[in-house]
Amino acid sequence: MIPTDVIPKITERFATIDRPVKIDFFDQLETQLQVPGRRPCPSCLPAREMIEQLAGLNDYIELRSHDFHTDTVQVKKWHAERIPALVIHGEVNRPVRLYGFPGGAFLPFLVDMIVAASKPPPTLPQDLKSAIKKLRDPVRVRVLGSMQHPHSAQAAATAFGLALLSDKIDASAFVIEDSPDIAMQLQLSRIPLTLVNDLRGFGGVTSAQGLAQFCLNMQTGPDEAASPPIIPGSMVIIEPPAPPQPPQSGPGPAKPEPRRTPGGIILPGQ
Numbered sequence: 001m002i003p004t005d006v007i008p009k010i011t012e013r014f015a016t017i018d019r020p021v022k023i024d025f026f027d028q029l030e031t032q033l034q035v036p037g038r039r040p041c042p043s044c045l046p047a048r049e050m051i052e053q054l055a056g057l058n059d060y061i062e063l064r065s066h067d068f069h070t071d072t073v074q075v076k077k078w079h080a081e082r083i084p085a086l087v088i089h090g091e092v093n094r095p096v097r098l099y100g101f102p103g104g105a106f107l108p109f110l111v112d113m114i115v116a117a118s119k120p121p122p123t124l125p126q127d128l129k130s131a132i133k134k135l136r137d138p139v140r141v142r143v144l145g146s147m148q149h150p151h152s153a154q155a156a157a158t159a160f161g162l163a164l165l166s167d168k169i170d171a172s173a174f175v176i177e178d179s180p181d182i183a184m185q186l187q188l189s190r191i192p193l194t195l196v197n198d199l200r201g202f203g204g205v206t207s208a209q210g211l212a213q214f215c216l217n218m219q220t221g222p223d224e225a226a227s228p229p230i231i232p233g234s235m236v237i238i239e240p241p242a243p244p245q246p247p248q249s250g251p252g253p254a255k256p257e258p259r260r261t262p263g264g265i266i267l268p269g270q
Helices: 007-014 044-055 072-078 106-117 125-133 148-163 180-186 208-220
Strands: 021-027 061-067 085-089 096-099 140-146 169-175 194-196 200-203
Touching: 007 106, 021 044, 021 072, 021 106, 044 106, 085 106, 096 106, 106 125, 106 148, 125 148, 125 208, 140 148, 140 180, 140 208, 148 169, 148 180, 148 194, 180 208, 194 208
Parallel strands: 021 061, 096 169, 140 169
Antiparallel strands: 021 085, 085 096, 140 194, 194 200
16 A cells, blocks of 8 residues: 555654554454445555554554444544544553545655654743643644645644643544545535634644644633634635435336225225
């Protein structure tokens, strides 16, 4: 799944890992049977193959696989919402979650996040440190983006980087190619989109400082929280997904006329 010319670059990047990193991977058992309530997951197998290939490039990376539908203890523990899901946690044990196939722009992002999870928190600028310390309640940050859009991965990296700095930040990224239902629900018209506490969000990429301040503003006054400064050119306008059309029903065959029995009872047409 990983291009052969990219593997040496990833191996070199992983050479900086010197502490354990754990990846909990969630998918579902492929079966020919149709299980009620279980949707097909066409990206589960390629996602599994890719993450197994990545984990095999460094002995410090521990990959653990779980069935989303049967391993309910691990699903609850790591708050996995859908599949395929990658939960990455390492040195500071602050998990970050990626939902969908990590291809395109999300592959280098995933490599960087695995490396970042293995490191202790860096020294922070004072303004960023101050904003993070002021967070009094947990904050949920969700980033929606496309694997075809590099700035989507950049927005996800900003959210994940902040989550590795603060246990108050719970960060997830969704590859919209594998989450069309979320795109439909939100009538997504711009990517990347960063949502905070599922209440308000902004399009484009901001800095760690900008995202931290926005999270803080959402706690102190969500109705007045203004969007943070955005990197010019980092947002793309897309066509909102069209709602599914109801199935077309034709006139169909004519129904037989009712018939009357000799005893006078009327029976429906058969």
